[in-house]
Amino acid sequence: MTAEAPTAPAVPDGSYGRLIPVTVHFDDLDSLGMLHNARYPLLVERAWNELWHGYGFTFEGDWAAAEDFCNVVRELVIGYEAPIERPGAYAVHLWLERLGTTGLTYGFRFCSADGETTYARGTRVLVRLDAGTLRPTSWSDRFRACAQELLRSAD
Template sequence: MPVRWRDLDAFNHVNNSKYLSYLEEARLHWMLGVPGQGLDDDVAPVVAAAHLNYRRPIEWPKQVRITLFVERLGNTSLTIGHRIVDAEDADTLYCDGHVVMVWIDRQTGQAAPLPPAVREACQA
C-alpha cells in the first residue's frame, strides 16, 4: 500500500489516525475474499476494540506491507492481529497490535454468532 502525501501530519510523517485507515483497508481486502463477506441483511461486523503499538514513524514516500492474522476466534468475535512493515524491508516495523471485530444482529444490535464462512476462512 502506498503512503499518500495527504496522510502526513505537520511533522511530515503519517498521522496516527491513518494507521487505522490502512488497517481498515487491509481488513476490507481480506473480507472481499470471504464468501458472503461475513455480512448480509441479518449480521455485520463492527470494530469493538483497536490496539496499536506505534513503533516508528512512517515517512513519505514509502510503500508499506500490512499483514493480518487470527489471534483469537470466538463465538461472536474475531481478534485480528496486524503488523505494518516497510514493503522493501520487513524488519522495519512501523506498527503492530490487534483489532477485535464483533458480528452483530442488524435488527437488535446484539452480538451474533460468527458466520460459518468467516470461521472457515479463519481456520484455513
C-alpha cells in the first residue's frame, strides 16, 4: 500500500501541515451560544482521525491489530483566542512538531474554513503503546513515513 496524503484544502501560508474541514453543530454550543471549551479537543481528535484514516490507519476495536493507533495522550495544551459563536463549517490545521521513537508532539489550530482566522491553538503529546504490555514502543516504519510529511520545519 502506498501512503498518499489525504485531499485537504491548502494551508493559508502553504508551508506545513494539513487543513481538515470540521463542522460545529448547534448542540456543540454552550449556554452562552459559544463553542463549549471541551468540544475543541474532540473536534481536533476527529480531524486527526480523518487525516490518519486517509493514510490507511484505522482502529476497528482490536488494540493488538490497531498497531500505531494504540497510543495514549501524555499531555494536552490548548489556548483559546476567539470565541466561535455559531454553528457551521470550520477547519483544523494539523501538523507534527516532533516525531520521536515512541512519542510525538502535534500542533493544531482551530480556525475558519479558509484557515485565515484562528480561534484556538495547542499541542498534544502522544505515546505509542504495545497492546500486550501497555509499555511504550516504536512507531512503525509505515507510520513514520507518513508522519514525515506532516513535520513542521525547524526554520
